Amino acid sequence: MINQIYIENEIKDHPRVQRILKKFKRKTPIYIDKYASVFNKKNQNFRIQKKYPSLILAKKKGGHVLKTPSDFGIGNSNNFYFSHMYNCLYDCEYCFLQGMYSSADYVLFVNYEDFEDGIKEKINFHKNERVTFFSGYDCDSLAFEKISGFVSHFLPFFKRFSNVEIELRTKSTQMEPLLKMEPVSNCIVAFSLLPAEIANKTDHKVPTIKKRINKISELALMGWKIGLRFDPLIHGENWKNIYKELFADVFKNIDKKAIHSITLGPLRFPKAMFKKILDMNPRSKLLSDVLVLRGNKISYTNEIELEMQSFCIDLLNKHSPETLLFSCKGNF
Template sequence: MISSKIDYYNAAFSHIYVEKQIKDHQRTKEILKKLPDARVIEIDHYKDVFCRRKQSIVAQNKAKALILAKNQNGCIYEGAPVCQNFGNDNFYYCSCMMNCLFDCEYCYLKGMYPSANIVVFVNIEDTFSELEELLREKKIYLCVSYDADLTACEWLCGYVKEWIDFTVAHENLTIEIRTKSARYDLWEKYPACERVILAYTISPEKIASSYEHNTASPAERLKAAKKAMDSGFPVRLCFDPMIYCRDWKNEYKKMIEDVFSKLDAKQLWDVSVGTFRISQDYLKKMRKDLNGSAVVNFPYENIGGYYQYPEKIRCDMENMLVELLKKYMPKEKIFTWKKML
């Protein structure tokens, strides 16, 4: 019997767009070797593809293209107000890649970028040079994996190893690498450093299966987190963003019980807690692209240009989770997105 279902989509990375100016860069050559069957298309500038009009993020998430480019304008930025700084004054984030292999419905990248395709800036050496200038002036706390999941893409470009090596060599630098990946094997191979914080976003299984498409399961993430701790890395758990659902109290209680049945709370570096919040402009775009998504179309409140849950929901969720966490760890290690407790 012949199936009537037709697959109209290419495989992920079946097409690679390469800026002409970096086609001979060593990292470009290394990446292309890993994808020998891809069709390679030379372009003048990554924005010609990434920023073209009338793209469908929903369709592109089924078959992402890869764009290799040169970052010419710097990629280190001061931390945004909706992000936690964990008590660090000189808080920055870095964007050496744009977009994620995963497809979380609530991800702000869907509102920030016009495309679901992935951009890799192959000239990471220029990012390091830019950062070294800052490090001559002050200590830096840098989140390197906000705009992409570098751990999930390690097989492709090896940036996690590059960042660890750079951090080990620069005592004024502390980095956070955030992920929803299950790549625990990396922490057996890479040198542990107390200034490289591995941060795992953890959600209830119900939330992960409903909204965090293509990610590792929460159980797999916890396995990777345990391997990282056992290997000597500081590990942060990010219960952020918390997502409201009909039975959220029981879902988050079960999640916390499961977390601390598998991990030793005393080994954790710290944890973060925060309910979903997003720029009004990002959410407007997401609602246009994802009009069938329950999490995107929830009736949030607009407070100062950022959409959030109504105050009662927000406070009930965050306060309950903080109280649950206090049973396992001191409040000094529990951070919320507004302030340290």
């Protein structure tokens, strides 16, 4: 449910804006000079906005494509991400976006062609190398598809570049554009997963794990390449059993041949954002656990992190080839 729509004056006549506005016929948009006059101002309450988010349609100027953190990747050495949107429909207690912005409003950058230019520039620079582009870093790649048309627009574009992979990271089960098209061989549809017992408590407004697994299974059967993202790994009583059950459930339902990659990542928050996140969710069970400062991140102790990582790797290796497995150390 969108509370209000703001539109940057510069793009008010953009065809994508006009198309989006048709979906919100009862809303009267407010025209603004720049999205920053509404978004991420001081003294905004992320939690209240999360209940009543507005949509801001804007033009991204510069920084369309950025390098990922050094340990973020799925096999290629050239990794970039791009964010056509800030913020997410979902509300997950471990999400760094809560601390990144003081606004929960959705900013949708409609100048997709400028992102394409940025992507082409990187592709040309790394002509004979393998490159991976990640979307879904600052938002969910598919959850807003009905409004943004992001996947429908970008998949045909990426299809043209054989040395390139695009990862769509999602928790959504709204797969309409993917179900309507032939699988794109250089696209990885990557799903974030965690044990249902945990997800029920931490992932708000998100499709259940069962629904996510069913959807992955459907896509896998269609021939889409699947990414499994067990990130973050969350600790607690009985964690070994519940992860064991999750992995068993996943591999029982998903055609192994469809799995492109599996990644594991520890629970981590940038130090600078953690206080803000805790301040907004003081009664979060997840945040009430023993988390320690390690370098510039807040996380479980090294001991817990290593134990979880090695236990999960051992289990996953039993289900799938080792070469598919990547772990993210979670540096910022």
